[in-house]
Amino acid sequence: MKYKVRPTRISPRSSAQMPKIRKAFDVATADRSPRTGRVMPAPIELSTDQHSVDQQPTYRGRFAPSPTGPLHFGSLVAALGSYLDAFSHGGKWLVRIEDLDPPREIPGASDHILATLESFGFEWTGSVLYQSTRHAAYEAALGRLQSHAATYRCHCTRKAIALAARAAPATRRDFIVPADAETRESIYPGTCRTLQQPAAGAYALRLKVAGQTVAFVDALQGPVAQSLQREVGDFVLRRSDGLFAYQLAVVVDDAEQGITDIVRGADLLDSTPRQIFLGQQLGLPVPRYLHLPVAVNPAGGKLSKQTRAMPIDAMHAPAAWLCNALRFLGHAPPHDAPSWPAREVLAWGAKHWRRENLPRTRAQPDPTQF
Secondary structure, eight states: OOOOOOOOSOOOOOGGGSOOOOGGGOOTTOEEOTTTOOEEOOOOOOOOSOEESTTOSSOEEEEOOOSSSOOBHHHHHHHHHHHHHHHHTTOEEEEEEOOOOGGGOOTTHHHHHHHHHHHTTOOOSSOOEEGGGOHHHHHHHHHHHHTTTOEEEEOOOHHHHHHHHHHSOTTTGGGSSEEETTTTEEOOOOTTTTOSSOOSSOOEEEEOOOSSEEEEEETTTEEEEEEHHHHTOSEEEEOTTSOBOHHHHHHHHHHHTTOOEEEEEGGGGGGHHHHHHHHHHTTOEEOEEEEEOOBBOTTSOBOOTTTTOOBOOTTSOHHHHHHHHHHHTTOOOOTTGGGSOHHHHHHHHHHHOOGGGOOOSOBOOOGGGO
């Protein structure tokens, strides 16, 4: 499926527009990438301290879709929730296109997503940041970690990791159970961590995790704690095909954009401890988190492009779609709101947004409302 690419005024954010996020990213002594001309941060010392954003006066939120298809109802819920939470706090809302995985991307999907957001009345601060322009920054972050021996090469395939799980002694199987039932990703047993001479061939880069528990308080889901060693294992930062992993890119870019508050779907709750841990190793501030309920299909699976969720129709009653998303998020707009201009619905939502009204658990949208 392809989308018609339309000319757009939205362009990648230039390095001059990026906020300064930490003294550790002082560019006075930094080098410039010969490929992109971007300023590359100097190495920093690793840290396990949690740097909070609580002292920062300006709320900065974001919406970060992947261009693997059109937006669906679940995407709209995430966009709307993050947008309203930002504006109800007098903050800013940014948009980032997470075009990290070209084999999965659909030509023209980025422009289609941005056009859909505009049709629904969403307005964002500054230019859109495209992750495809950020490879030098990710490479610099990997370099800082590698300089402290925090990563190692891994030649294991998913099949090999699954075989290791089945062959593990009973006393070790609690370490190698599926970490995520939807992705069926097994806990990595550390096979390559102690290799003195890594084998030749393609390899991934994994981050070494420690034995401590990563804990935080989600603004909606409450206290969350995860032992990365027991529940995840050393995780991938760069894949064996050379592509950067989501966990690395999202941490680096949230810091680069000065994001203080991340409002997104609860399907990403399990990834949050990894992102906090990685951010700590890079000496970056830890944002605040709020994970919204996930919209599911009749079978109980998350609405997604992979499950062929119905795309939202920006050309047909966008206000009605927004009202459906508001109701899903526990906010009941006036009965005549579906006939309003979309931006008036957003304005009503920002004025009446209350975190205490948000449901915590996943739910199926009411099919009679579509």
